[in-house]
Amino acid sequence: MILRLCASASLALAGPAAARLAEPRAEQVQAEAPGSTLRDSDYRIGRIVYRLGSAARAHCPDRFPLTGLLFHHLAEYRPADRAEAIRRYGLDSGPGILAVIPDSPAARSGLAAGDVLVSVNGRPFPAPASVGAEEQSKRWRLRVEAPEILLEEQLRLGPVRLEVRRDGRSFPLTLESVPGCPARGRLARSGQANAFADGRYAIMTTRFLRFFRSDDELAVALAHELAHNILRHPQQLEAQGVPNGILRHIGRNARLVRATEEEADRLSVRLLWSAGYDLAAIIPFWRRLYARPDSQLQIISAHPSLRMRERIINEVLAELAPQPRPS
Structure with missing residues (x-):
């Protein structure tokens, strides 16, 4: 439930890239996507959540496939910034990787911050432009998360084959996961x-x-x-x-x-x-x-x-x- 320090209305949730486009601060971690808006605070949440989820698997009957990936999506950017997000990060092709947790399955697979995932096991990820066009907030959030849900579903079946786009070229890559607790964290501005x-x-x-x-x-x-x-x-x-x-x-x-x-x-x-x-x-x-x-x-x-x-x-x-x- 809520740990509340002040009275509040419901929050408008957004991923780490939902803030305005900005150049990285000096204290940003090396694992983040070049030029992304992921700050050390986002990465801090991701590291702690991954550590909790991967270490506590004995307490979770429903094992969750953990990868160590932190994503950003085109629809999480303001409409006025989306053309620039496409230019910088290629997010019109699929979900982008903001950061990779060290010593995680994603790190061991060779995935890196700045990569874009195009398909999983031959199934294309939902078209980012159509997600961004959704106006109803609850449906919007579900559609934003749809690529991550698809990846989770496929990982539950075993290692997956990804098509990855990096620096203008595409290549295949195999991603495994580790079983853990359902551990998803998000920092909301x-x-x-x-x-x-x-x-x-x-x-x-x-x-x-x-x-x-x-x-x-x-x-x-x-x-x-x-x-x-x-x-x-x-x-x-x-x-x-x-x-x-x-x-x-x-x-x-x-x-x-x-x-x-x-x-x-x-x-x-x-x-x-x-x-x-x-x-x-x-x-x-x-x-x-x-x-x-x-x-x-x-x-x-x-x-x-x-x-x-x-x-x-x-x-x-x-x-x-x-x-x-x-x-």
Whole structure:
């Protein structure tokens, strides 16, 4: 669910390339596409989410094919910028690769930032121009994600054969995956401090990102949102008729939401334990979050109290203590 520091309306989600076209900053990582708008913050989210998903596979009955790829799509650019995005990145041919996580299947396959994927197992990816023409926001997001969904579906069957375009030429390449938890992360440009799970992605806003003192703290929040998606809480609450808005925090709805929050707290500790993050960062993070003057977590009845969260976290840590931690 939502880790909210201020009241907010729904966010307009966008991928890392949704901001205006810009030249890379000096601190950008080498793994990103030349000239892309991927910033170190996007790459930071991608690395942590990949680490959590790949290390915690034992906690996920539905194994997800992880590749270590971060994408951008033509439709994620403003209409006025799309011609320039095509010129720079060739995104009229298919999804572009913004970054490749080191030591991932994508890195081992030879894929690189700046590549464009044209087809998978002989099946062309959806035409980017037609996706960009979609006006209804919910359908637009589903169509933007369609190439990634197609790739995931094919990878579930085994290694895939890709047609890749690089520097004006096309060539075949085989991509494998590693089984893990459903780990998809997205950084949304927003002046509101928020993190939430939408059923597919763990979404963090740029303003909330400034709150975290370390990758260990950031991993706590991302693991919590990934846990919601792994446990299919958004779909579960929708099926139970729990609405968004103020009614979500009242009566039966609040009890149902609170139950999912407690389940996500328990699983998130196990994800962090498996991925080797500093477990001593978990409770201090929650204490800082609850202590903020603009935090609503203490007054929203759909969220556990800080005392309850600490009790849950300590219970799971006690369960894990006798076990050898994965290296």
